[in-house]
Amino acid sequence: MAAFSYATATGPLGAEGPYWDALLDGHLKLPRCRGCGAWHWPAVWRCGECGSWDHEWVERALTGTVFSHTRTHHAFAGTEAFDRPFTTVLVSLTEVPIRLIGVLEGSEEGLRIGAEVEGRIDRTRFGTHDIPALRWRLVA
Ligand SMILES: [Zn+2]
Structure with a gap:
């Protein structure tokens, strides 16, 4: 690899x-x-x-709130590593006026606009490379 x-x-x-x-x-x-x-x-x-x-x-910090979210049911380039369906969230960061995107992991219970999330850095396959990728989880 x-x-x-x-x-x-x-x-x-x-x-x-x-x-x-x-x-x-x-x-x-x-x-x-x-x-x-x-x-x-x-x-x-x-x-x-x-x-x-x-x-x-x-x-x-990788903390923020859900600005938007969407569920993907069909594969497209760059999503080969994910089980489908998967949910992508656009997160408004807590500390800065910047939004970052990533895949939601864990339970989707409580998923809504404004829900608090915390992130971690993972890797995902893109073509023949593993690249850094953000993962987000709802804060209970
Ligand atoms: Zn300036």
């Missing part, structure tokens, strides 16, 4: 490279502009708010 490389997944100059590297290290890191403090996701090279090129990557 080939080792994951963010350069393979995103291109050698992808602004989100530090995100993937941090996930491979077991942490969530997101970019914040050093010029004005704005958070950016997807990652950008240049801040659209103040024009700065300088971003810092800050570790954030």
Whole structure:
């Protein structure tokens, strides 16, 4: 099995490279502009708010609330590793105004918009690579 490389997944100059590297290290890191403090996701090279090129990557907790969710019954590219049906959640992070997507694991009892979730970093198969992926679980 080939080792994951963010350069393979995103291109050698992808602004989100530090995100993937941090996930491979077991942490969530997101970019914040050093010029004005704005958070950016997807990652950008240049801040659209103040024009700065300088971003810092800050570790954030994998906690949040469900912004939206959907259940998938049919396979499509990139979902081969999942038993179907599976539920995907879009999560509004607690600490920053950023939403991240991932597959819900565990019980779906209590799944609703606004439900609290916590995440973990897993791996999923994409083509011939295992890549980092977020998993979310409802907080009881
Ligand atoms: Zn800025």
